[in-house]
Amino acid sequence: MNDIFVAVLRRRLIYLAPDAPLDPDAALRSLGLDSMQAVDLVFDLEDELGVVLPDEAMNAATFATARNLWSAVSDAGASAGVRP
Amino acid sequence: MSTAVASPATLSGRTGHVVAAIREHAAAIDEAASFPIDSLQALRNSGLMGLLVPARYGGLGGDLHDLVAVAVELAGACLSTAMIWAMHCQQVAGIVAFGSPTLRERVLRQVAHGEVYIASVTTERGKGGHLLTADQAMDNFHVRRDAPIVTGGEYADGFLITMRDLPEAPPNAVSLVYAPRSALALQSNGSWNPMGMRGTHSVGLVLEGDIEPDAIVGPPGDFKTVAVTTFAPVGHIAWAACWLGAARGALRDVLRLLRSPADRGSLAPDSELLRHRVARVRMELDVMAALLARCLTDAADTERIEDIPVQLRLNALKVYVAEHSLQVVDTLIEVVGLRHGYLRDSPLRLERVFRDLRSASLNYANDRLLAANGGLALLDQGVNLAL
Numbered sequence: 001m002n003d004i005f006v007a008v009l010r011r012r013l014i015y016l017a018p019d020a021p022l023d024p025d026a027a028l029r030s031l032g033l034d035s036m037q038a039v040d041l042v043f044d045l046e047d048e049l050g051v052v053l054p055d056e057a058m059n060a061a062t063f064a065t066a067r068n069l070w071s072a073v074s075d076a077g078a079s080a081g082v083r084p
Numbered sequence: 085m086s087t088a089v090a091s092p093a094t095l096s097g098r099t100g101h102v103v104a105a106i107r108e109h110a111a112a113i114d115e116a117a118s119f120p121i122d123s124l125q126a127l128r129n130s131g132l133m134g135l136l137v138p139a140r141y142g143g144l145g146g147d148l149h150d151l152v153a154v155a156v157e158l159a160g161a162c163l164s165t166a167m168i169w170a171m172h173c174q175q176v177a178g179i180v181a182f183g184s185p186t187l188r189e190r191v192l193r194q195v196a197h198g199e200v201y202i203a204s205v206t207t208e209r210g211k212g213g214h215l216l217t218a219d220q221a222m223d224n225f226h227v228r229r230d231a232p233i234v235t236g237g238e239y240a241d242g243f244l245i246t247m248r249d250l251p252e253a254p255p256n257a258v259s260l261v262y263a264p265r266s267a268l269a270l271q272s273n274g275s276w277n278p279m280g281m282r283g284t285h286s287v288g289l290v291l292e293g294d295i296e297p298d299a300i301v302g303p304p305g306d307f308k309t310v311a312v313t314t315f316a317p318v319g320h321i322a323w324a325a326c327w328l329g330a331a332r333g334a335l336r337d338v339l340r341l342l343r344s345p346a347d348r349g350s351l352a353p354d355s356e357l358l359r360h361r362v363a364r365v366r367m368e369l370d371v372m373a374a375l376l377a378r379c380l381t382d383a384a385d386t387e388r389i390e391d392i393p394v395q396l397r398l399n400a401l402k403v404y405v406a407e408h409s410l411q412v413v414d415t416l417i418e419v420v421g422l423r424h425g426y427l428r429d430s431p432l433r434l435e436r437v438f439r440d441l442r443s444a445s446l447n448y449a450n451d452r453l454l455a456a457n458g459g460l461a462l463l464d465q466g467v468n469l470a471l
Contacts, residue, residue, distance in 0.1 A: 039353075040354060043348065043353065043354070046345050047345060052345060
């Protein structure tokens, strides 16, 4: 997980204290990410990391944990030939 | 002969192949108001012209669920082509259900091979599309019919025609007859320069010729049975699938724009107004799809097809989807604004879909169906809903 990814994600995790570490396997929902914000998170990640997440990645599993989301971002970056 | 054998074996494979082909021609046929000959050829080659033809006649043996699945996809690419195909399927369903054995053997094999595209001749001057009466009568299997609107009439290989059964028969003794193009002298008497659905090339036509004695579809003089049990349910379901498919295609295109990193900045996809509009559009599509799914269940229950609550729903499907598919596209034009939504050369082509869908309420007029449903609704005091 690179720094930009973590920073973008943390903006949406209102229940995660600024000084607390981000556990890659913690449920993002319990940290404050709701389904209404998912699309805004996608827009931010795409804009700031220069990737486009595919339709196949738009499911609950992708947004369940930071690890899953990073995996989708990495795959999108790899298929676009950029390194997120 | 047929090239259907070369087509992909699955329904979605066949459909995907055709969608790519008809998308290519959609703008040109709209511009010229010309019949989509190349798109129809792609459909002929795909085997989909025989979707509803039973396998024993060489068809795909599909049902109305398959019809809906294909129509929705075709309409997302070109509503004119989708409606031409869907109305052909409606005619085929009539022959499958009510044709004589010899007529079925003769015609359905040609349909399955993509050789015969069947147009519908049900309009008369003065009565519009009113299905269950006819002024013009058959005399000893001789047909002379003056029809103000025949979709694809100049290009059809065969026609299903409503006629008064005999010269002395009352106006409601209507027969449905099949006539191959080769048996008819045709005179096209009208130009076609409409607002939308420009590819359907729906011209006025005078048809004259002699039909075979086995070509009466259903009981002579009792087209009402064919209409109530097959023509109307299949027609309403097929049209609704096409209109819903066009509206769904419009939302798909708009979502692609709203999601594209290059364009979304100018469209404010994070605004509450846009989110509400997109939510309403999606909600309408889900409601229409749910009503369509329910009507598929209704249409499969032939025992109850004439029940008042079922007739109410089948009519409501046509009226509701006609109104709301147009409304959906109207809202989407607001969402993306003038440049993407209103310009004729915008890649979204919302203005074409909007013009096309404006015809939906007029195509077998909503006003007439609402008058019928008003009467039926007053009869159903128990208000029996599909719950």
